[in-house]
Amino acid sequence: xxxxxxxxxxxxxxxxxxxxxxxxxxxxxxxxxxxxxxxxxxxxxxxxxxxxxxxxxxxxxxxxxxxxxxxxxxxxxxxxxxxxxxxxxxxxxxxxxxxxxxxxxxxxxxxxxxxxxxxxxxxxxxxxxxxxxxxxxxxxxxxxxxxxxxxxxxxxxxxxxxxx
Amino acid sequence: xxxxxxxxxxxxxxxxxxxxxxxxxxxxxxxxxxxxxxxxxxxxxxxxxxxxxxxxxxxxxxxxxxxxxxxxxxxxxxxxxxxxxxxxxxxxxxxxxxxxxxxxxxxxxxxxxxxxxxxxxxxxxxxxxxxxxxxxxxxxxxx
Numbered sequence: 001x002x003x004x005x006x007x008x009x010x011x012x013x014x015x016x017x018x019x020x021x022x023x024x025x026x027x028x029x030x031x032x033x034x035x036x037x038x039x040x041x042x043x044x045x046x047x048x049x050x051x052x053x054x055x056x057x058x059x060x061x062x063x064x065x066x067x068x069x070x071x072x073x074x075x076x077x078x079x080x081x082x083x084x085x086x087x088x089x090x091x092x093x094x095x096x097x098x099x100x101x102x103x104x105x106x107x108x109x110x111x112x113x114x115x116x117x118x119x120x121x122x123x124x125x126x127x128x129x130x131x132x133x134x135x136x137x138x139x140x141x142x143x144x145x146x147x148x149x150x151x152x153x154x155x156x157x158x159x160x161x162x163x164x
Numbered sequence: 165x166x167x168x169x170x171x172x173x174x175x176x177x178x179x180x181x182x183x184x185x186x187x188x189x190x191x192x193x194x195x196x197x198x199x200x201x202x203x204x205x206x207x208x209x210x211x212x213x214x215x216x217x218x219x220x221x222x223x224x225x226x227x228x229x230x231x232x233x234x235x236x237x238x239x240x241x242x243x244x245x246x247x248x249x250x251x252x253x254x255x256x257x258x259x260x261x262x263x264x265x266x267x268x269x270x271x272x273x274x275x276x277x278x279x280x281x282x283x284x285x286x287x288x289x290x291x292x293x294x295x296x297x298x299x300x301x302x303x304x305x306x307x
Contacts, residue, residue: 011283013276017200024276026283030290034297038289048285051278138197141275 020137024127032116035123036093039114045071054081065090069098085109100129108136196264197271199244204229205237209246212260219255 014023028035038044040063046056054073059082061069070084085099088111096114101107110131117124131137199205204227211226212218224234238258241247245264249256 011276011280013272013279015272017197017206018202022275024279026279028283028287028290030287030294034290034293035286038286038293044286044289044293047289048282050282052281052285134198134201141197141272 015137015141018134020131020134022129022131022137022141026125026127027119028123028125030123031121032118032123033093035125036096036116039096040090060084063087063090085112108132110136110140196244196246196268199240199246200265200268202237202240204234205241208234208237208241209260212247212258216259217250217257219257223258 011024011026014025015021038048040061042058042061045058045061049056049071050073054075057072057074057080059070059072061067061071063069065087067087067090068084069087070082073081073083075081082103083100084103085101087096087098089095089097094116096112098112099109100112101109108131110129113126113128113130115126117126129137129140131140200209207227208223211223220231220235220238223238224231227234227237238247238249242249242258246261248259248261250259251257
C-alpha cells in the first residue's frame with residue numbers, strides 16, 4: 001500500500017509516498033555498451049530524448065566525469081526549453097551520475113543515477129532521480145498527469161497494445 | 165506546491181497562472197499523496213486494512229503519540245478521502261476507502277507512459293544501431 005509501483009508494461013516506476021525519489025526500471029533488448037552509449041552520444045540523444053514533438057538541440061555534451069551538458073528542446077512555434085547539469089560520474093558501461101535542472105525553474109535540481117546491468121544479452125537499466133524535496137518529486141510525477149492530458153494517450157495506448 | 169515547477173518537457177501547456185483551475189483533479193491527487201507521505205498515517209491505513217472499522221482508542225494504541233495526535237492524523241486521512249468514519253452508538257468507527265489510492269496509481273501510470281514513449285524511441289535507436297554495427301562487420305568480412 002505504501003508504494004506506488006506499476007509493472008503491467010515494460011517500464012516499471014516506483015514512487016514511495018513521502019520520499020524524494022522516483023525509480024524507473026526498463027529492460028532493453030540490446031547489449032549494455034550500446035545502451036550506455038545511447039545516453040551519451042549526441043546523435044542518439046537527438047533521436048530519443050524527451051517527448052517526440054520537440055526537436056532536441058545538443059548545446060553541450062561533455063560525456064565524462066566532471067563534464068557539463070545542456071540540451072534544448074525546441075517547439076514548432078519557436079519556444080525553446082533548456083535543461084542542463086553536470087556529469088558527476090561516468091563509468092563505462094555501467095553507471096552515469098549527473099545533475100538535472102530545467103532552466104524554466106532554476107534552483108530545482110535533481111540527482112540522476114543511471115545503472116546498466118547485463119542480463120542474458122539484454123540490459124536492465126535503472127534510473128533513479130532524487131529531488132530536493134518531496135514537493136519537487138511529486139511535482140515531477142504530477143507533470144506526467146498534465147503532460148498526459150495533452151499528449152493524446154489514446155494513440156499511445158493503441159501503440160503500446162500493438163507492441164505487446 | 166507551486167504550479168510552475170513542471171518542465172514543459174512533460175507539459176505541453178504554457179506556464180500560465182490558470183493551471184489551478186485547469187488541473188483541479190490533479191490537485192486532489194496531490195492531496196492524497198501528501199496524506200500518504202506521513203509514516204504514521206500509512207501505519208493507520210495498514211491497521212485499517214487489517215481490521216476495518218476501528219475506534220480512535222483502538223487505533224491510537226498502536227501509535228507512539230497522544231490520542232489528540234492520532235486524531236489529527238485521522239482527520240487528514242479523512243479529508244483526503246482515504247478513510248471514512250461512521251458513528252455507531254457512542255463510538256466513531258473508521259473505515260478504509262481505497263478509491264483515492266487508485267487515482268494516485270493512475271497518476272504514476274501516466275508519468276510512466278511518458279517514459280515508455282521515450283524508451284520506445286531509445287529502443288528503435290538501439291535496434292537501428294545494432295543493425296548498422298552488424299552491417300559494418302559484414303562489410304569488413306566481405307568487402
